[in-house]
Amino acid sequence: MKSVFISVVLVVFSYGLSCAQPPDTNTDESRIPPYTLPDPLISPNGKAITTVKDWERKQRPYILKLFTENVYGKIPAKPAGMHFKVTETDSAALNGKAIRKQVTIYFAAGDDAPSMDLLLYLPRTNKPAAVFVGLNFTGNHTIAADKAIKPARHLKKKDQQITDSEAIESSRGSSASRWPLEEIINKGYGVATAHYYDLEPDDKDGWKQGIRTTMKDALHIATDAWSAIGAWSWGLSRIQDYLESDAAADAKRTILIGHSRLGKTALWAGANDQRFSIVISNNSGEGGAALSRRVFGETIRNLNTSFPHWFIARYKSYNDHPEMLPVDQHMLLSLIAPRPLYVASAEDDKWADPKGEFLSAKNAAPVYALYKLQGVTVNEMPAVNTPVGATIRYHIRTGKHDVTLYDWQQYLEFAEQNKKSE
Template sequence: MKSAFISFVIIVCSYGSSFAQGPPTNYDESAIPSYTLPDPLLSPNGKAVTTVKEWERKQRPYILKLFTENVYGKIPGKPAGMHFKITETDTAVLNGRAVRKQVTIYFGEGDAAPSMDLLLYLPKANKPVAVFAGLNFNGNHTIAADKAIKPAKYIKRKDGQLSDSEAIEASRGSTASRWPLEEIISRGYGVATAHYYDLEPDDKDGWKQGIRTTMKDALHIATGAWSAIGAWSWGLSRIQDYLESDAAVDAGRTILIGHSRLGKTALWAGANDQRFSIVISNNSGEGGAALSRRIFGETIRNLNTSFPHWFIARYKSYNDHPEMLPVDQHMLLSLIAPRPLYVASAEEDQWADPKGEFLSAKNAEPVYALYKLQGLTVNEMPAVNTPVGETIRYHIRTGKHDVTLYDWQQYIEFAESKKVVSDK
């Protein structure tokens, strides 16, 4: 199967891997074993949760704890001494319609503390604006062909070694199609993004130089108590911390977005940090929006074989027994409630199990119903390029594992429909 994304930076996307262990990949609907999903509204004592109060005070924390203990691990709080430094501002970018800021987020006191570089584009407006926030795969400099953007601190070369890139200029703007700045800015929204490697390199040994090591003492958390996805999720909350300090941003309307493994990350961050007003999962697949008990495409074993660092060690005990997990991914989606949630799939991305993503969103509906909010409003998978749903929305588009302009257009329209409106 072809790799999902090829550039000078080698990012092995989860849908494109091959595996030496475990049963062959199933793409046959008729071969899916029967399964029963755990009920997000069934309390540990077997009683039904029927009110928002019961959900918020008891059931939601209980489910969050189950995911913490079995799948993603802990997420520590905001570090002491965290501070920001705006390193560059240009008030006339994108043909004079936007402001670009580059900010270093320091995770402790002093400028020697571990840090993350944030790239921020804001439309010129008379009021604070809503912002789409998310991590990027290849470095801030790749989302736009703009020579002023600070390059990534390090990249992953073809030989698998981390290093500063001597050929960084060749990669500028190489992922611009995934970040259609002109479209987003023209609709009145901003974009905030950072390279996920700033938090932890995406490698089984990445923890050795990532924040799970460099911030271990400051955050009072053992390295094995959380995962790479946890570290990346933690970084998204630190982006929100900065946005709350920027007077040009309406941080109460931050829209969290993530694609593929960073879609898994966005869902986990959104579940833990309720400051994000909308959460968007783009092609997040197994360990993200797709149901684990539905054996189709990628499986838990596949994840833990190729990406052992993404999740905590205990998750590996469910490699061949997803039915033993006390949770499934519809329960993760339910933790976003009552905030709007968008789950998106791609027709050719069968590895990520589009139907499993749809069914997961569908089975999160009962929790939204507690808040008297409508979910998908349909019972069957919609046709391609036909978004469905109200507070939960879903689409499957034509094409492959990617983030496209079509996806972004749907996300912007969803934000506007939920009154996260632009200030055009």
């Protein structure tokens, strides 16, 4: 069976952990240059958008197009011939609390098509369950110590002296703290995840092996017309496609979640695919939830220098001029409306600019107000571990750049509160 990639690679180093900051990075509030945010409710001809109808028919497509052309690139449609194969089922996983399924998602006809491995946990209930959907950094087998979980296809070892099997087994469950499965299952929710390398390796040449190349002809899109974040976002929608085929999952209540670069991915996927009922951004920072015009922590130049594959080439033209961008990230958040949105930061994660994430969430509120929904209404950053907001919610917790049990507890509570709007 041919997969997207031939070699088995497992990422055993920590993706999504805070990077060393360049010496010229600004972390001084007094040094932030003055800026003015573009108004998401002002049309290209200067007319105020005052109705949901005008927002959905005119302004929303316009803003989505601006992000497509200037930041993330296009996202192609669902491919023809896509199909699924359940390769393993355990009806008594997690000490009998859950059903575990392992599924291969084939992106074209035939079992030699490019594919992605999905790991799905569902609570043992008599009704379809809402599911948290998110990509993982280090392989499905790292989110739980269960030896039955298929290892990641892609192995990148720090120590080349150890065997692939030794590297795989030593990393089983190494990311379990980021995926508190029992806590999630106990609340009645499921989890669906896949390794983001199955879609495209996270390096500047990853496109050569990933779906931007292997699926280029089938998707009718040029390789440089989209980005790595676009490819990863596209994969999240393909997980949603599978969930719509699984009677045990409530595909109308899927909750999209992502951390760090995968938080950026979740926001872009949620903006493009409105089937996701709730969108959660965890420490997504620059190019995610944080305002670009607020020059603090990571900048557009930092992103495009360290990760030139994440965004399209045109984004580089704004490296030193975020004020020239026709959009800012509060407008990306506004594209989630009217669906519930959660933005979260960490106190020690200055690189991701927590205040910039807060202000972005706050400035998306006027679009939610069109739907008579309340966003973040407080004017100042809340205290740590004190969530604020309604349909748009925000918290900053103690600690570093990570996904913690505290974060998950807030997301589970948010999902419960928004059942009526899912």
